[in-house]
Amino acid sequence: AQKVTQAQTEISVVEKEDVTLDCVYETRDTTYYLFWYKQPPSGELVFLIRRNSFDEQNEISGRYSWNFQKSTSSFNFTITASQVVDSAVYFCALSPIDSNYQLIWGAGTKLIIKP
């Protein structure tokens, strides 16, 4: 089965706290891609990161970091020193290599950053 699970439906933190959004995936493929997208209250879907299954290096981009662990089939997303503008729904998605255009989406995690 090909599946993405984002178990946290909603997370609420106070500004400046660190927060981690979990993403666990299932796939039978050895090669695949993982993505994170952000959907702010304005509604657009904004691409954040794409990761190839062969690249297990963690990635940091400013306050954002991603922890890819193949052993646990997880691709977690951490926001450091959260800001109100980080409030959004965050989606994790999987693209199996034999269906490159079909993104399998998690249900999303709604992140609320309180001032």
Place this chain on the structure above:
Amino acid sequence: GAGVSQSPRYKVTKRGQDVALRCDPISGHVSLYWYRQALGQGPEFLTYFNYEAQQDKSGLPNDRFSAERPEGSISTLTIQRTEQRDSAMYRCASSLVGMRGFTDTQYFGPGTRLTVL
């Protein structure tokens, strides 16, 4: 450069009417995708084009839904005889390439919010 654009941004129609939703992909992007997103859920795949060829339409819910991309650029998603259950956000995305064995990043447009009364 310009991102993916969609029009209209909002569409309210009466049950039974036809609607046409337009997508203008990022210039030079070969692949174009249509999704539907219900509130509180992730996007649901509808159909996919490489250039003007519709490669996969397996996600279209029924034969009231159709899509075209006649010149390999702008695409139109048409819903005939709309029903209330068609109400959703319709999103378009494009990517530079879309070939088996390689997954390129899909960049999404702002979406069209369709409401069928």
